[in-house]
Amino acid sequence: MSVSRYWREAKSRYMLQGSKCGRCNRLFFPKRSVCPSCKSLSINNIDNFNLSGNGVIDAFTYVHEGLTGFEMQIPYVIAMIKLEEGISITAQVVDIDDNTKVYIGMPVRMVFRKIGEDGKSGMIYYGYKFSPDMANFG
Ligand SMILES: [Zn+2]
Incomplete structure (x- = not known):
């Protein structure tokens, strides 16, 4: 793994940070940038979400x-x-x-x-x- 990739993914690794679709509330881990349920309508509508662990x-x-x-x-x-x-x-x-x-x-x-x-x-x-x-x- 490259050092830059490691740091790019550090938050997900350290905080168990996933993402949440602001449109249908679906949760993802690892993070996604497009919700497979809402597809294109979810673009710009996905936020980070810290999982409890x-x-x-x-x-x-x-x-x-x-x-x-x-x-x-x-x-x-x-x-x-x-x-x-x-x-x-x-x-x-x-x-x-x-x-x-x-x-x-x-x-x-x-x-x-x-x-x-x-x-x-x-x-x-x-x-x-x-x-x-x-x-x-x-
Ligand atoms: Zn969605």
Whole structure:
């Protein structure tokens, strides 16, 4: 990833910022500039929208063969998370001492973690992952 692209996307990565169609109120993550529901009528009518980062696990899988740079983390959990705003997002679930404890319906919240680094540029990338939401266990 280039440094300029990283900074262009930084707000989305750090704040879980999506967008909202001002015409039909549909939410998007990642951001879109044209709403697929309203199409051209939504141009200039899309605003940034900060998502809460709270959600529940809708589906999940265990990754046993890590991507390059992620070998140290295997096995890890990748989940489809349904945010309270109704948007689904795919992300890694971290901070679980035992992967078998993950279940569908598990409350999670977004956390910022190191995603990777680029040895050539010296850049360390951070982004969103999800962690069990202890406040909502009950
Ligand atoms: Zn729309």
